Amino acid sequence: MSKGKCIIFSAPSGSGKTTLVKHLLDQNDLNLAFSISATTRKKREGETEGVDYLFKTILEFQNLITNKELLEFEEVYENVFYGTLKREAEELLKTRNVIFDIDVHGGLKLKQYFKSKAISVFVKPPSVDELQRRLISRNKDTIESIQTRVLKAHKEISKGTDFDKIIVNDNLDTARLKAFNVVKKFILQ
Numbered sequence: 001m002s003k004g005k006c007i008i009f010s011a012p013s014g015s016g017k018t019t020l021v022k023h024l025l026d027q028n029d030l031n032l033a034f035s036i037s038a039t040t041r042k043k044r045e046g047e048t049e050g051v052d053y054l055f056k057t058i059l060e061f062q063n064l065i066t067n068k069e070l071l072e073f074e075e076v077y078e079n080v081f082y083g084t085l086k087r088e089a090e091e092l093l094k095t096r097n098v099i100f101d102i103d104v105h106g107g108l109k110l111k112q113y114f115k116s117k118a119i120s121v122f123v124k125p126p127s128v129d130e131l132q133r134r135l136i137s138r139n140k141d142t143i144e145s146i147q148t149r150v151l152k153a154h155k156e157i158s159k160g161t162d163f164d165k166i167i168v169n170d171n172l173d174t175a176r177l178k179a180f181n182v183v184k185k186f187i188l189q
């Protein structure tokens with residue numbers, strides 16, 4: 001029987017979700033472990049296999065689907081797949097609380113799967129213009145990829161109300177504190 005709880009963080013790309021997730025992972029008293037997803041996207045500079053993601057070919061990813069090794073998966077961008085590994089999550093949940101950094105559709109699917117064992121948190125950018133500005137300034141993505149992410153953000157923001165909690169990431173310090181309080185309260189419940 002697994003002991004841990006599931007913390008699901010979803011947001012449009014560039015909302016600061018990953019920064020908040022990393023902050024939470026640094027808080028020892030939350031006993032959080034990161035669920036490492038599988039993806040077919042190319043490794044970015046500074047990323048490490050098995051730490052940020054498990055990087056897969058399309059064929060390898062198809063095998064994960066066929067063998068039912070994923071709790072959920074999404075084609076987050078055209079031809080770019082991301083998925084949550086079932087065994088990885090189950091193993092971590094035996095001893096830790098697990099945090100998932102995952103897209104909006106995947107986040108809602110995981111909440112349906114884990115039900116009351118999970119809290120789903122939507123990180124909302126102050127505006128789509130601000131989101132675009134952040135994506136440009138972090139300088140990680142091509143212009144085409146930024147345009148795709150901005151278009152997608154409009155649709156994703158409309159799904160925010162389906163989540164248990166919404167955190168507006170206007171000011172990073174305030175958002176960090178809110179995120180910590182939301183997670184701490186859920187874990188202690």
Ligand code: 5GP
Pocket residue numbers: 011012013037038041072073074076082083084085101102103104105106107
């Ligand atoms: P990035 O390419 O910027 O690392 O991630 C793109 C999007 O895919 C982010 O919103 C990220 O949270 C999401 N993502 C990462 N892992 C998973 C996963 O396992 N499943 C789903 N559905 N989305 C994921």
